[in-house]
Amino acid sequence: MSIRSIDNSEKSKQTKTPAINTLYFYLTEGCNLACRHCWLAPKRDTTEHSSPTLPVDLFELAISEAKPLGLSSIKLTGGEPLLHPEFSRLIEIARREQLSLMIETNGLLCSPEIAAEIAKSANRFVSVSIDGADAATHEWVRGVPGSFDSARQAVINLVAAGIRPQIIFTVLRANFRQIDEMIPFAESLGATSLKFNIVQPTARGEKLHETGETLDIAELIRLGRHVELSLAPKTKLRLFFDQPHAFRTLSRISNGDGNNACGIFGIMGVLSSGQYALCGIGAQIPELVFGAIGKTTLKEIWKNHPILNAIREGLPDRLDGICGRCLMKQRCLGSCIAQNYYSTSSLWAPYWFCRQAEEAGLFPASRRI
Amino acid sequence: MNYLAKPIANPVVVLREEFDDWAVLFNPDTADAVGINPVGVTVWKQMDGTRSIEDIVSVVQSNFEDVPEAVHEEIVAFVQMLEKNGFVGLALKSNI
Ligand code: SF4
Ligand code: SF4
Numbered sequence: 001m002s003i004r005s006i007d008n009s010e011k012s013k014q015t016k017t018p019a020i021n022t023l024y025f026y027l028t029e030g031c032n033l034a035c036r037h038c039w040l041a042p043k044r045d046t047t048e049h050s051s052p053t054l055p056v057d058l059f060e061l062a063i064s065e066a067k068p069l070g071l072s073s074i075k076l077t078g079g080e081p082l083l084h085p086e087f088s089r090l091i092e093i094a095r096r097e098q099l100s101l102m103i104e105t106n107g108l109l110c111s112p113e114i115a116a117e118i119a120k121s122a123n124r125f126v127s128v129s130i131d132g133a134d135a136a137t138h139e140w141v142r143g144v145p146g147s148f149d150s151a152r153q154a155v156i157n158l159v160a161a162g163i164r165p166q167i168i169f170t171v172l173r174a175n176f177r178q179i180d181e182m183i184p185f186a187e188s189l190g191a192t193s194l195k196f197n198i199v200q201p202t203a204r205g206e207k208l209h210e211t212g213e214t215l216d217i218a219e220l221i222r223l224g225r226h227v228e229l230s231l232a233p234k235t236k237l238r239l240f241f242d243q244p245h246a247f248r249t250l251s252r253i254s255n256g257d258g259n260n261a262c263g264i265f266g267i268m269g270v271l272s273s274g275q276y277a278l279c280g281i282g283a284q285i286p287e288l289v290f291g292a293i294g295k296t297t298l299k300e301i302w303k304n305h306p307i308l309n310a311i312r313e314g315l316p317d318r319l320d321g322i323c324g325r326c327l328m329k330q331r332c333l334g335s336c337i338a339q340n341y342y343s344t345s346s347l348w349a350p351y352w353f354c355r356q357a358e359e360a361g362l363f364p365a366s367r368r369i
Numbered sequence: 370m371n372y373l374a375k376p377i378a379n380p381v382v383v384l385r386e387e388f389d390d391w392a393v394l395f396n397p398d399t400a401d402a403v404g405i406n407p408v409g410v411t412v413w414k415q416m417d418g419t420r421s422i423e424d425i426v427s428v429v430q431s432n433f434e435d436v437p438e439a440v441h442e443e444i445v446a447f448v449q450m451l452e453k454n455g456f457v458g459l460a461l462k463s464n465i
Contacts, residue, residue, distance in 0.1 A: 001433040003412065003443045006404035007450060229389065250391040250404040327393065327402045366385035366393045369400045 006254050017303050018312070019070025021266030022102075023062060026280045027090070028053040028079040028272050033106050034143030035131075036172070036208060051272070053084045056093075058274045058293045063097055065298035066268065073100035073123075077280070079272070082109035088117050095121050103127070104168075107154025108147060115154075115161035127166040127195070128154050133181040140174060152189065159190035166193040173213050176223060183235050193238035196227060201352055202342050203284060217356040221247060228252055244335045244354055245328035246367040253331075261331050264311060264338075268302065276301055278308075281338035288341065311337065311347060321350030322358045327367045376425075376448050376457045377418035384413060394456055401454055408433060412444055416457060422448065 030051025063071065074094055076087075082105050084090060094101050100123040107128040118124055128151055132138035135148035142148075158165045167186045171179070179196065186194045199205040199214045208214050215223065220243065227241040228249055238257065245253065245261070269280040271289070276298060278288040290301045290308075302308065315337065316329040323334040334340055335351035343352060357363040385393040390407040405413065411432055415425045426444055430436050437443070451457040 001406075001408050001435055002437050002440075003408040003429075003447050004406040005409050005447060005450065007454070249389050250387065250393070251389060251406065254404065254406070327395070327400075364387070366387050366395075369395075 004251075004254050006250060016312070018265045020066050020268055020298075020302060021070060021263060022073045022075055022268075023066055023071060024075045024077060024267055024269045024280050025054060025059065025062075025081070025090075026078055026269065026271050026283060027076055027081045027084040027087075029283070030083055031078060031080045031106070032083060032108050032144070033080070033147055035106075035129075035170075036141055036143065036204060036213070050083070051079065054270065054272045054274060056086050056089055059090055059270075060093055062270050062276075062293050062298065063093065063099070065293075067097065069299060069302055070266075071099065073102065075102040075104065077104040080106055080108070082114065087114070091117055091121060098122075100124070105129070105154065106142070106147065107151035110154035110157055112157045112160065115157040115163065118158070119161040119163050124163060125166070126158055126163055127168045128158070129168045129170070130155075130182075130185075131170050131172070132175050133178045133185045137175050137178060141170070141172060155189040155191060164190055164192035166195055167191045168195045168197055170197045170199060171215060171220070171223065172199065172208070173215060176215060176219075179223065179227065180231065183231060183237060183239075186237055187235065191237065193240065195240040195242060196223075197242045198353070200336070200339050202281075202339060217353065217360050218362060220353070221357065221362055224248075232257070244351055245332035246326055246354060246364055247357075262333055262336055264315070264333065268298070278341075279338050281342060284342060288338070307347070314348065318348045319350065320346070320348045322354045322363060323350040324348075325369050326354065327369055374448075374459050375418050375421050376416040376452070376459055378413060378416040379456050379458065382456050384410070386410065394451070396454070396456060399455065401456075403451065403454065403456065409447060412447060416448075 028051050076090065081087065081103060091101060101121045103118065103126045105126065105128055118126060130138060130151045131141040138148040139145055155165055155167065169182055182194060198220060199208055201209040224241045224243040224247055227239055232239040264279065267279055269277040269282055271277050271283055274293045275282065276290045276293065282289040288307065290305050316333050319329055319334045323329055337347055340349040340351055341347055343349065354363060381396060381398055383395045383397065385395055392405050392410045394403045394405060394413065408429055411429055412425055415428055422444060426441055429440060448457055452459065
């Protein structure tokens, strides 16, 4: 056994204006599913109704404005990004601009042709949401019959095209007993990793928290340990449980197997309405919308917007509550400042998970300042 | 740092052991912290100013399996990192 250590004393000081690493494109407000836990609560797209989508010229303009600021990757999400009527054109643009591509999809529209188109990008990462190891569970969560087979088929199509996707499973009271089963299921489909997401108390997720359809904090902490300590060592899949840093084992953090910290210092959201916003939460919170593409330049927003500058100057040192007293704050940055703001209207509010853990006496003493 | 150097743990620093045998070294004066694995915990516990790096290497070799050949260099690097952070001092015995 070798010696291993994690030096936490290196502070993550931000230069005045960091690079924009990634644009998060919320390509449409619409979705073809009706998931119980969705943090955006998009409108349901049907044959009669389809939601507005981001025009291709604004997509291109945002990229051309972001490239001189350092852009190297884009994430296509939504709503359901594959509902965008010119989806193939968008990935062609990303390819032409030599951008790394991340796509979050529910898989319904991920045909062999689309999968092959995505696979043409040299650097791509796709995640497909599957919330159960069987159709009944997944479809109870996702609200649409037949969506389980479509999601499974999407993974198969992606693997056939040479992309081994990540499967994302959102943990609810109705499906958490299937966590162990998800591992052979994901392995058999050829996924490369399996990520267990926790429902954020935003939009529809907020209702689920209120009605007890999510797990309580003690259950979540137990489950996180189960995934990290019992399940992860037994599979070749990379497993992630999306819990804050204070709850991740040091061994996983030092292996680089922990989830990455929020990249807020290098992210700009682009909403389907053609507006720039903080990651994507601007769709829920008007004051986190920074301006319209083509009306205000991205350079102006990125350099001068008071909220972005406040975040650069204040994070993590100004975090309140347990986040302010947490040893992991340099790495974790309060987990999700957008979620924290949504819940409290303060950028510096502590993250709900750790606040609840502290209130329940479950926050690890070894991770406190 | 030579192998005869005798590191001594800063008495202010607290060793906080976790459930999986890793631990956090925490300096309450500076709020700096270092996460260490079980080998690091063993090394830390030996650093009382009476044991040389050579002695500590022997303790590690007798307590752990699969100790790599470069264990000397690893432990020196570890102690140097702790020294840089003010977690460790060196009780250097003069031979003169
Ligand atoms: S207390 Fe805050 S900074 Fe610490 S792990 Fe939790 S969310 Fe992250
Ligand atoms: S603040 Fe939250 S939503 Fe925004 S990038 Fe970070 S983790 Fe994602």
